[in-house]
Amino acid sequence: MHFIDPHIHIASRTTDDLQALARAGCLxxxxxxxxxxxxxxxxxxxxxxxxxxxxWEPKRAANYGIQHxxxxxxxxxxxxxxxxxxxxxxxxxxxxxxxxxxxxxxVGLNKNTKNEVCTLLELIDLAAKRNEQMLFHTPHLADKxxxxxxxxxxxxxxxxxxxxxxCIDHCEExxxxxxxxGGYWAGITLYPTTKATPERTADMVEIYGPERILVNxxxxxxxxxxxxxxxxxxxxxxxxxxxxxIRQVVYDNPLTFFNQSVHFNFRRPD
Amino acid sequence: xxxxxxxxxxxxxxLAIRCRLLDLAAGMDRVDRAEGQVADDPRWRxxxxxxxxxxxxxxxxxxxxxxxxxxxxxxxxxxEYGV
Numbered sequence: 377m378h379f380i381d382p383h384i385h386i387a388s389r390t391t392d393d394l395q396a397l398a399r400a401g402c403l404x405x406x407x408x409x410x411x412x413x414x415x416x417x418x419x420x421x422x423x424x425x426x427x428x429x430x431x432w433e434p435k436r437a438a439n440y441g442i443q444h445x446x447x448x449x450x451x452x453x454x455x456x457x458x459x460x461x462x463x464x465x466x467x468x469x470x471x472x473x474x475x476x477x478x479x480x481x482x483v484g485l486n487k488n489t490k491n492e493v494c495t496l497l498e499l500i501d502l503a504a505k506r507n508e509q510m511l512f513h514t515p516h517l518a519d520k521x522x523x524x525x526x527x528x529x530x531x532x533x534x535x536x537x538x539x540x541x542x543c544i545d546h547c548e549e550x551x552x553x554x555x556x557x558g559g560y561w562a563g564i565t566l567y568p569t570t571k572a573t574p575e576r577t578a579d580m581v582e583i584y585g586p587e588r589i590l591v592n593x594x595x596x597x598x599x600x601x602x603x604x605x606x607x608x609x610x611x612x613x614x615x616x617x618x619x620x621x622i623r624q625v626v627y628d629n630p631l632t633f634f635n636q637s638v639h640f641n642f643r644r645p646d
Numbered sequence: 647x648x649x650x651x652x653x654x655x656x657x658x659x660x661l662a663i664r665c666r667l668l669d670l671a672a673g674m675d676r677v678d679r680a681e682g683q684v685a686d687d688p689r690w691r692x693x694x695x696x697x698x699x700x701x702x703x704x705x706x707x708x709x710x711x712x713x714x715x716x717x718x719x720x721x722x723x724x725x726e727y728g729v
Contacts (some may be wrong), residue, residue, distance in 0.1 A: 490728075493729050497729065519717060520712075520716065521717065522717045526723060548664075549712050550709045614658075615658075
């Protein structure tokens with residue numbers, strides 16, 4: 377079955393992974409800008425990283441028949457330094473106009489601090505002014521519930537945001553209901569030890585239905601599986617779910633969400 | 647959604663659930679066998695809260711287990727932060 381991984385950090389993956397994704401049926405990937413595992417020393421490092429996501433990674437993916445799209449932003453971990461974050465935000469418009477960029481992401485909260493919130497408010501304001509789609513990272517582990525509620529509070533407080541063009545990512549059992557009830561897209565990330573497993577993701581689809589749910593690998597430089605979406609497909613099949621339902625979650629839903637970006641120009645294979 | 651009976655689902659899940667419960671039990675035994683005490687460690691208390699959630703007769707066990715490991719949320723956070 378063809379699928380789209382709406383959140384994967386291709387810059388951290390090898391060509392073997394790209395080949396495995398292609399062989400498994402992946403047609404499109406969405407790559408949000410994120411924390412590279414270390415804090416960058418200056419805005420030029422971000423500039424080069426944004427070039428990588430908009431110039432080099434699309435070519436690497438295309439070699440395997442995969443269409444590559446990106447999201448631009450400053451991640452929550454490096455958003456703590458508000459003055460530095462402002463410098464990074466200032467270069468975003470140059471990249472938001474590039475042809476493979478879907479919007480602003482992944483941005484959000486990490487430790488739910490006041491400084492992170494200040495940076496996030498600037499990013500939300502930029503998105504609203506430019507009518508950009510948004511992809512939100514929600515915090516890890518103990519901080520997730522609090523941080524997700526704080527992000528939803530911020531969005532609720534800005535009437536300019538079109539909720540159908542916003543994805544709140546890394547949802548789990550204690551946060552997905554509030555995200556879907558709010559009218560947002562809910563991303564579910566499959567990780568080996570944190571976030572969700574294929575079985576728990578199938579549970580959430582059974583409980584809440586397939587509407588506005590995006591399943592992703594968020595595969596990066598840490599423990600993660602670039603073939604997590606096919607693992608979810610397998611879990612659903614094992615339970616006897618119809619192919620049409622599975623296809624809706626792993627293919628139709630990300631297409632619908634990405635299609636709201638002016639730059640998304642998916643070329644369906646013949 | 648496929649119409650499976652509770653017995654059919656239990657048939658499918660029994661060995662996996664049994665395996666994970668044994669992993670949990672053995673992991674906690676490992677902590678007990680080690681030197682020192684963790685009774686006052688908040689993480690140990692969270693684990694016991696999560697076990698209570700799992701052992702309860704009602705649904706939403708996964709959600710309540712997640713909440714056992716979560717920081718509290720304050721409705722007034724924006725006022726407290728001044729944003």
